[in-house]
Amino acid sequence: MxxxxxxxxxxxxxxxxxxxxxxxxxxxxxxxxxxxxxxxxxxxxxxxxxxxxxxxxxxxxxxxxxxxxxxxxxxxxxxxxxxxxxxxQMNMRIGIIECLPAYIVSSMIDLGYDLGWNIDVSIGNTISLLDAFDRNEYDAVIIGAGFSNVQHTRATLLSSELVLITEKNFPTIKDISSLDGEVFMLSSKKCATSTRNYTSLFKEGHIIPKRIVECGSYPVLFSSVAAGKGVSLVLRCSIGSEVQSKIKIHELFGQYNDFKIELVYRTGCPNLDSTKFRGLITSIFQDPRLHNIGD
The missing domain is CATH 1.10.10.10 (Winged helix-like DNA-binding domain superfamily/Winged helix DNA-binding domain)
Structure with a gap:
């Protein structure tokens, strides 16, 4: 029937x-x-x-x-x-910078599952994500600090360090000026955060790189560095446990010790408690794995 x-x-x-x-x-x-x-x-x-x-x-x-x-x-x-x-049912569109480890994205998806939310996650670079947010393509973006403005509602999620990574047998870097003439690798030349940090590094160390190689993704960047094809400047928390044993991490100091990741979000989403949402996202960034890499 x-x-x-x-x-x-x-x-x-x-x-x-x-x-x-x-x-x-x-x-x-x-x-x-x-x-x-x-x-x-x-x-x-x-x-x-x-x-x-x-x-x-x-x-x-x-x-x-x-x-x-x-x-x-x-x-x-x-x-x-x-x-x-x-x-x-809550539908959320969230953009995340690509330098964050994969377990952050997994935690975001798990959060949506637990709350009964539909969370769509996209990966990109800071500038493109923020532009898309301003075009209402995202409800929230997780980006490098320093590019949002006073019109954005934002909250700091993580303060971490930038480190230099090389292949395992590379001599310990005691002075960044020793990197003059090296090949430098980055995930994308479109990433404003990476470009800004490299500019600061080159200026401070009076470095003229042999060339700058765009790898297209962090997995390719890490495997290339491990193979001795160049050096790279990365956020410490982006180094996964499976990569750590294959590379050498070199500490930096001063301005490189306070790289911030921030949440930019909307406060007027229907049926969404924005304060609760900010607290939930912040809790994801309390993962100890983000703070205990290469120490």
């Missing part, structure tokens, strides 16, 4: 004839008749006494009618609850 058949049957009973049932359901009479016959064939009974002045229920038809009304009411109630849940 199909709901459409039960609805046709109940409507015929309620209106008294097939013609009026067809009008109420916006169907042709032959369609209503076909659905009634299908029910009768399926149950192998006669449900309606058909007369010139209308239709009346048989004894078997009365039994089906009572059940059909309950079934249709339950189906309608189910549909309303599903629609209400869908309309009330």
């Amino acid at each position: 199909k709901l459409s058949e039960l609805l046709a049957f109940v409507t015929v009973v309620d209106t008294g004839n097939i013609t009026q049932a067809a009008e109420r359901l916006n169907r042709v009479q032959s369609s209503i008749s076909h659905r009634i016959r299908s029910l009768e064939d399926n149950l192998d009974v006669t449900l309606l006494d058909r007369k010139t002045d209308g239709c009346s229920l048989t004894a078997q038809g009365q039994i089906l009618y009572d059940y059909a009304v309950k079934i249709l009411n339950l189906a309608d109630d189910c549909k309303k609850n599903i629609l209400h849940y869908s309309s009330s």
Whole structure:
């Protein structure tokens, strides 16, 4: 039995004839008749006494009618609850800078699952993510600090260090000026945060790199550095445990010890407690793995 058949049957009973049932359901009479016959064939009974002045229920038809009304009411109630849940479910679009470790993204997805939210996560660089946020393409972005402005609502999530990484047997870097003439590697030349930090490093160390190689992603960058193809300046927390044993980490000081990651978010999202949302995202960045790499 199909709901459409039960609805046709109940409507015929309620209106008294097939013609009026067809009008109420916006169907042709032959369609209503076909659905009634299908029910009768399926149950192998006669449900309606058909007369010139209308239709009346048989004894078997009365039994089906009572059940059909309950079934249709339950189906309608189910549909309303599903629609209400869908309309009330939180949908969040979040952009995250690519230098963060993969477990941060996993934690974000787990958070959405636990709260019943639909969280769509995209990876990008600070400038492109912030531009997309300003175009309302994201509800929140997690980016490098220093590029948002006073019109943005923001909160610091993490303060970490920038470190130099090289292949395992590279001599300890005691003076960054010794890197003059080295090949430098970065994930993307479009990443404003990396470009700014490299500019500061080159200026401070009077470094003229042999060349700057764009790797396209952090996994490629780390594998290239491990293979001795160049050196790189990265956020300490971006170094995963699987990479740490394959590279050498060199400490930096001064301005490189206070690199901040911040959350930029909207405060006017319907059904969203922005203070609670900020607290939940902040809690993800309390992961000890972000603070205990290469010490």
